[in-house]
Amino acid sequence: MQNRKLVKSEQELAEAVSLFKNYSEIAIDTESNGLYAYRERVCLIQIATADQCFIIDTLSIPDMSPLADMLSDRNVLKIIHGSDYDLRCLDRDYGFNLQSIFDTQIGARFLGDTRPNLGSVLDIYLSVQIKKSHKLQTSNWGLRPLSSEALEYAASDVEYLIDLHKELTRRLKELDRATWVKEECQRLEQIRHTEPVSPDIAFLNLKGSRKLTPRGLSMLKELFLWRDTKASVKDVPPSRIVTNDELIEICLQASSIRSSDKVTIRKVLTEIGNSVIPYNYLDDILNTLVLSVDTPEVHRPEQRRLNTFSDPEAKDRLQLLKQWRKNKSARLSLDPSLIWPVKSLERIAIQTDQWETEITDLQNSSVRSWQITEFSAELQNLILNNTQ
Template identity: 35%
Template sequence: MKGDSWLWVDSVAKVAEAMADMDQSSLIALDTEYDSLHYFREKLCLVQIRAAKRTYVLDPLNGIDLSFLRPYLANPRLLKITHAGDNDIRILKRDYGFEFNNLFDTQRAAHILGCRYLALSHIVGHYLGVEIKKSKEMQRSKWEIRPLSESQLKYAVQDTIFLADLYRQLDEKLCRQGMRDQAQKAFDGMTAVSWREKTLDMLGHRKIKGFDTLTKGQQERLKRLYRWRFKKAKQTNRAMFLILSDQEILSLSRADWQSGEELQSANLLPSDKASLYGSELGKTLYADG
């Protein structure tokens, strides 16, 4: 892999090494890995920073204080290069209150230039003539589990390696085509994004497959269960489908049960979920008679 030198940052000494490299750099590439599948609020699991010498893989889960990045991300003289960096910026702002200045996003630049396919692998192939493989399975892997596999680390580091060269190609083309000001407005807009917590879709229960097969009373039960599930997911920071799936709350809406004990015996849910949530589910549906 081109320029694949990297360092796992897990000590104060390695933080100092990363800072020394960034101090000597005119630009840095930035990427993150986070889990948005299993959590109600995305969980930040890795931050990757590529400076002049190498990529630094920073682990927000290992106790390293990432606040040292604050002056670099805010520095208007240091260029930050991202690819589809909107969510990276939102999450870093949410978790650390970082400010971002002087951004160049390769996906946004390629879009302005009329590129139809905006995946990093395609843009790198098109502009740099380099083939890289991006696995959806790897992207959705459990990034919070330690130790990370060699494949996960390679995937994480790879995302930063080509961004500087890609920036140079895209920036030159934007300038040649008189689109640099348009692109800059887009980049400035990205630095202003902020994280927003998920909000309840008040009609979301109606979008569940099978809703139209329910009676009016069952539809009302489904609405109550749907809203309970959202509240529980938010409270526990777990993905809604991990609390109860759509089909599970649909089955609960159809069935005739009125207590945690009846729910257990009806086998409508796995025993662990019936035991954990049975009382709350009963109160959700029947507390007001």
């Protein structure tokens, strides 16, 4: 176990940043309170060096900017496990854009691991077992003070990553896959936070919403907007007001209502039962549904789906390409998605006059350079042998 330090002030952060300058690689992770807050925040940033672990209490430090230069310094390798979420959170809250990244989850995937969670990866490659309590995984990291168990949990996410990086890199080099992972990790540098879809249209994305009639969709929209406002005021996730499944069930049951009479609507809601409608919000839901009855029906925008594989020959070509990918992934013990993007295979199958550009263009945004180097010749032979 490394020496651990809880950083709770700007002075302590400045001292930690000064120490980081002595290292060419650090491990990093974050903990956030998204399960408990409407406006999610990063609550901890854990940074480990070869011999120390710093747990930075971001809620106690108004200015986190001293970390910016180190995190964007290409001469300092940032080792993270499953980085996508952390990168988006750090960009959202602080504008931090990490450069020079090694994601140990990606590294493990390129060694053939199909379930590369941190616990299993540490066990496989370092024979290290860490305790991952579900209670702590889902705990409210915004609460203070932090328990010793919480600090232990947070530290364990980074303390072994530097050693893990070394072992993964050694094995990747043995398989000549280190450059593959390097390119994948370079792409992580482009990840940025994206704002969520506006509530005015986000309700259309709820699972089960396609079951609703236009009247039911208008009810869902009004309830969705009400829930979002309520959650914002209470600063809790919307699902803690009413779950998505509950919203859909309410609208399925109530969408047959044509009257705006509260007595009629309350009767329908009563039939749905308290198991679906939270009692605390019964009146709010009632009033919202009354208003929704008089609002225009909502019609889901039509999605034009072109049957791109109506051509039997194109369909056969795609099956051939997918089979090639499946066979190649089996030989390399890799997930098929790592071999070649399926969207690219679809374009090759359809656009027979442009396939050569698809498999050789280094500017192709979906196909990696390493994939083109490793597999384009095989793909070319496969295509030529089956289009003559």
